[in-house]
Amino acid sequence: MAVILFLLNDYYEYGIYTNSEDIVEVNGEGEILWGKTIDESFALIEDNRPYYMELYTGKTVDDDMDYFKRLHECVLTECSHQLHEAQLDTLFDMDALELSEESLQDFGDRDYILERIFKELNVQFNTRRQILLKTLFAYILQDRRMLEENDGISMFGTTAYHAVWEKVCAEVFDNKLHTTLGQLKMSAPLAEQYHSMKKKTLIEIIEKPIWEGLDTTETASDTLIPDLISTPKFDGVDYFIIFDAKYYNIQLEKGKSLRGNPGVGDVTKQYLYQLAYREFIKAHNIAVVKNCFLMPTEGNEIVKKGTAKMPMLEALGLENIQIRLIPAKMLYECYLTQRKININLFEL
Numbered sequence: 153m154a155v156i157l158f159l160l161n162d163y164y165e166y167g168i169y170t171n172s173e174d175i176v177e178v179n180g181e182g183e184i185l186w187g188k189t190i191d192e193s194f195a196l197i198e199d200n201r202p203y204y205m206e207l208y209t210g211k212t213v214d215d216d217m218d219y220f221k222r223l224h225e226c227v228l229t230e231c232s233h234q235l236h237e238a239q240l241d242t243l244f245d246m247d248a249l250e251l252s253e254e255s256l257q258d259f260g261d262r263d264y265i266l267e268r269i270f271k272e273l274n275v276q277f278n279t280r281r282q283i284l285l286k287t288l289f290a291y292i293l294q295d296r297r298m299l300e301e302n303d304g305i306s307m308f309g310t311t312a313y314h315a316v317w318e319k320v321c322a323e324v325f326d327n328k329l330h331t332t333l334g335q336l337k338m339s340a341p342l343a344e345q346y347h348s349m350k351k352k353t354l355i356e357i358i359e360k361p362i363w364e365g366l367d368t369t370e371t372a373s374d375t376l377i378p379d380l381i382s383t384p385k386f387d388g389v390d391y392f393i394i395f396d397a398k399y400y401n402i403q404l405e406k407g408k409s410l411r412g413n414p415g416v417g418d419v420t421k422q423y424l425y426q427l428a429y430r431e432f433i434k435a436h437n438i439a440v441v442k443n444c445f446l447m448p449t450e451g452n453e454i455v456k457k458g459t460a461k462m463p464m465l466e467a468l469g470l471e472n473i474q475i476r477l478i479p480a481k482m483l484y485e486c487y488l489t490q491r492k493i494n495i496n497l498f499e500l
Contacts, residue, residue: 153240155291156231160246162284168251169224169284172212182211220272223259224284225252227291256292265292314399318379321397321446324486324493327380329355336383339390343435354381358428378425384495392433393442393500394425400447402475404458414445414460422473423465441471442500449477454497474500 176185188208195202232249235241241248259265269289276282310316322329333342334350342350349357361372382393402412422443433441449455454476461472476498486493 155287155294156234157244158287159228159231159284159291160235160249162287163224163228163249166280166284168228169220169281171218171220175211177209177211178206180209180211182209184208185210219259219268220285222252222254223265224288226254226256226259227288228252230256231291262292314397317399317448318397320483320487321395322380324483324491325380325382325395325446325495326384326492328383329353329378329381333357337385338383338436338438339385339388340436343432345435346432357432376421376424376428381429382495386496389440390436390438391440391442391495392429392438393444393495394422394429395444395446396422396425396473397446402447402457402477404475418445419460419462419473420465422460423462423468423470426470427468442474443471444474444476444498444500447475447477448480448483450480451477452479452481454478456499474498476500 175182176188185208189204189206193204193206193208195204197203228249229252232241232246235244235246236248240246256265260268266289269285269292273282273285273289276285328336330353332351332353333346336342336354346357355377358375358377360375363370363372378394379397380395382391382395384391384393396414396418398414398418400412400414404410404413422445426441426443445460447457457475457477459472459474466472483493485491
């Protein structure tokens with residue numbers, strides 16, 4: 153699966169493998185080859201200046217019948233068919249490819265194809281082409297016939313599972329970061345100073361760093377980016393909850409050393425998120441503001457694990473950060489069934 157997806161993504165980014173051929177023509181439309189023209193053609197001299205009646209020109213053309221171009225097209229077509237048959241093309245958002253009507257058998261037996269690829273590797277010095285050839289080599293080496301004879305299990309996944317956890321939390325907790333100010337449902341109407349920003353999203357109103365030189369002022373493109381913000385209403389009271397999805401296995405028990413905890417940068421940023429929205433919160437009389445780390449648990453109940461705090465930032469009137477362990481199974485079920493979670497259950 154990893155090889156198939158690499159080949160398809162490589163094709164969408166770089167296109168088909170091509171081998172080009174340099175062609176020299178007489179009076180062609182390509183670049184003039186002055187060295188060859190001077191050495192091999194005759195010149196007429198007038199007023200001590202040479203005039204060449206025939207110019208050698210050069211151009212580079214792609215070889216449409218190149219063995220490896222055709223092989224690449226054949227493999228891509230087969231990969232696309234395999235994804236479709238496994239009903240994975242929609243999952244990975246891959247369009248169907250019909251680049252070739254040839255089959256791998258048309259290119260020779262497996263050993264012959266591998267030998268041709270190996271020889272081509274020895275004459276190719278372009279990094280992208282080398283990687284592609286090695287991947288084609290791996291695909292041919294582990295072709296479908298070999299896989300069908302294999303009784304093992306192939307696993308496909310991601311090493312960046314924290315991004316999955318963030319995505320699931322954002323969906324289930326009804327993330328409002330990308331909602332425009334005019335669409336936020338708050339008890340108070342949009343404050344006057346924010347009327348001109350009503351088409352901006354909640355994430356776009358966070359201030360960006362300003363860099364000042366001796367004779368210039370520049371605003372940076374990057375700024376603070378919270379994971380998700382929820383703006384629920386409980387018993388007629390507006391809440392502003394800043395969540396940070398953390399894929400950690402924290403140990404915070406008496407008699408045991410602290411481990412598996414977010415770093416100081418994560419803690420300070422969480423405070424800064426609230427500071428970034430302080431004026432917005434004040435302008436709309438939002439009564440309750442909460443900070444919270446969301447971490448997964450294999451248990452079946454939401455656990456109030458504790459808090460993370462820094463006294464010097466707490467002294468600024470910023471909320472300390474609650475730590476809540478969420479049953480991963482419950483969160484995934486909500487995500488898959490497109491349900492929002494009841495934030496009241498967290499007792500923030």
